[in-house]
Amino acid sequence: MGFTTYMIKKVLIYFSVLLATLTILYIFTFPILQEIIAKSINFQVAQFSQTLFKNAHSLNSTQIQIAVEKYRESLIAAYGLNQPIIDKYFIQMYNLIRFDFGTAYFLQAPSGSREVSSIIAYYLPNTILLFTTATIIFIVTGTIIGLLSAKSKFWEKVIAIIAVIHSSIPTWWLGFVLIAALAYAVKVFPPGGMTSVPPPKNPFDYGISVLYHMSLPLITIFIVNVGGFAYIVRSLVTSIMKEDFVITAKARGLPDSRILYRHVLRSASPSIATQAILALAGSLGGSLTTEVVFEWPGVGLLTYVAITLNDLPVILGITYVLTIVLLVGLFLGELVYGLLDPRIKVGE
């Protein structure tokens, strides 16, 4: 089986997974969706009747009422409210695949659009910027520490401690504490936001300002996550250390560091890459609350605002978008794994 066949197979699998996941979401959120559609229809009908009253002077009120009712019925048909549940399902899936999540109740994108997809599209890049940077930093450091721990007892102890930290500290709480300490008690870092207010006009200053505001969230995410990743790398490396080719290399008298970096790292790299992409995909969906604490204008903060405003279409839209992001991440992980690990290309 060639790489192309492998890829096509994976694309098909992931597309089917996407549809199945969206179906589960649909089943769980069916009542909300009905409510959202009903509200949206009411809104459009109200708008329509207003324009009729303003513009259509030739019509009397009964005629207008009939026209409004007709309009409402056409909308109900268009949204499939009167159709059997299976049709509703297909209409919804079709909308989701086209990123059509409907209109928000209260929230607006800065462009003024109330389309949920354009609201999310405005905030998503900020989230990706913060969490991708953070993930890259902790993956690189975690890999180094993980490799070191395979060699030295000291680093192994350190890893055990930071792995415990990783599984017991909520990122948002650590952020909270660090803000209180480093932004308010000792004024080293800004307490929140993405840029200083007002944002600098010069692109260079703007970049510096973003970096400065990013540093405290980055430190927080780093502290919480580096141990967990180092722990994964360590267990991968130690299991490879026991394999025959490493023992042979040792018997040949090669220096430890050469074995570690040339032989072990090379055969561990597909797994490390997969884990890294999993971490990257997971970090987008998992650390939303961190944004709330740091007032970082990303999807997490958007979720929080949507929760406080009860803006259901936005919350649902975010769930759908993050599902897709997570799946794309997992898919890329498989591709990288396929590229790095020759065994997969040959065939399972």
Add this chain to the structure above:
Amino acid sequence: MSKRNVGFSSYLRDFLSSKIGLAGLIILIILLIFTGIAISIPAKVYASWNNPASWNQYPEHVPPAWLSIFYPNKYFTTEELSPINMSLYSPAKNIFVAVITYQFNWSKVLPAYNVYFITSTNVTPIEEVIYWSKPDGYTLQINVPNGVFNVPFDLTSIRGDILNYISSITGKTPNIVNSTVLSSALFNSPKSNFTITEQGKYVVKIEIVSSSPMNITKSGLLLLGNSYGLMGTDYFGRPLDLGVLLGLPNALEIGALTSLVAVLVGIFVGGISGYLGGNKDSAIQWLTLVFLALPALPFLVAVSFVTQPNLEIEALLIAFLSWPFYAIIARSMALSIKSNSFVEADKLLGIPSYRVFFTHFMPRLIPITVAYMALGVPAGILLAQTLAFLGIAPANIVTWGGILDAAETYQAQVNGWWWWVVFPGAMIVIVAIPFVLIGFAIERVTLGER
């Protein structure tokens, strides 16, 4: 993999000989003792948590009391006084007067945070007057407004006369009227413009006038301190140590329930998948991936709007989202067990495959199951508290995430109320750590040191 005796007692011996496992177990036992205490707290207290009026007589947003050990001049605790003298007399027909006298020595360099007057009688008084005598002999007369008779009231409810007194000394009315400003007038020397506390003997007399014979059913005077309890109080005066204690049972319950369900389902599904192999394995893996792709936090938020879950349903929802992680681990374990020769031998002997699965296969997954059950508890607790922090928690439940949400709302970090942020969050960590330690210890025991 190390060759050890497979047997419960040998695992237990190994586990107890590992330092981190033992440490985790001890912390867990302590936590369970506290859980017992928390469960025995009456439901009334539990229900009053979300009712700010219940916490009137507690100082608001003050740090923990133990700070007074380190800063004796800066922090002190609440003093509760009982009357030294109570007298009832009737100066004329149909006029009855009760005088309650309190006396205390104030030796602190700061005024009390607030003063609470508690008096209740069996009648509705016509008039209630407080005579507040300072050490220098000056007596301040405060008339209590009609509305606040017979309920405990603090300085802000009787601010009128105190404000007059302040403006008569300083020549201007303060811009901000809060209990701190008012109590500084009662405790500080007017000569210093209310900046230096008068130390010495204070006498407080409360005169209650009524038109019918009366009984004083309850009386007391609270001099609120600027520190409280083990963990301080929040914006409404709710003691955080109580909140932290009340949050413990539900945190443990949700963690344990989540982990139990998720790990059992995950290990079973993953074990079958690895055992069967082939197309069935691919199908189960596909299903695992479907559930893995659901983003936990937004999904739970969206679903919470539909179901408004109680504690158990929330735990099940979290478990519903987290079993795929255990399934992946179990599958890889199963694949390595499958390569053992005993599986071949069983096949050759003609033992039915379901029996091989249950008698030979699953038992070998048990140690790792137990390890992941322990390791899974913190994940469940963290997710539940995160949801509570976002404002999505089962109703009528005190959660640490909820307390931290309030801290965020009232900007505890900006105001320097560090105790409000540190203690509830630290509890999440403290509850998570024993499970992580135990999980790591079991993992080491079952998989060998390296």
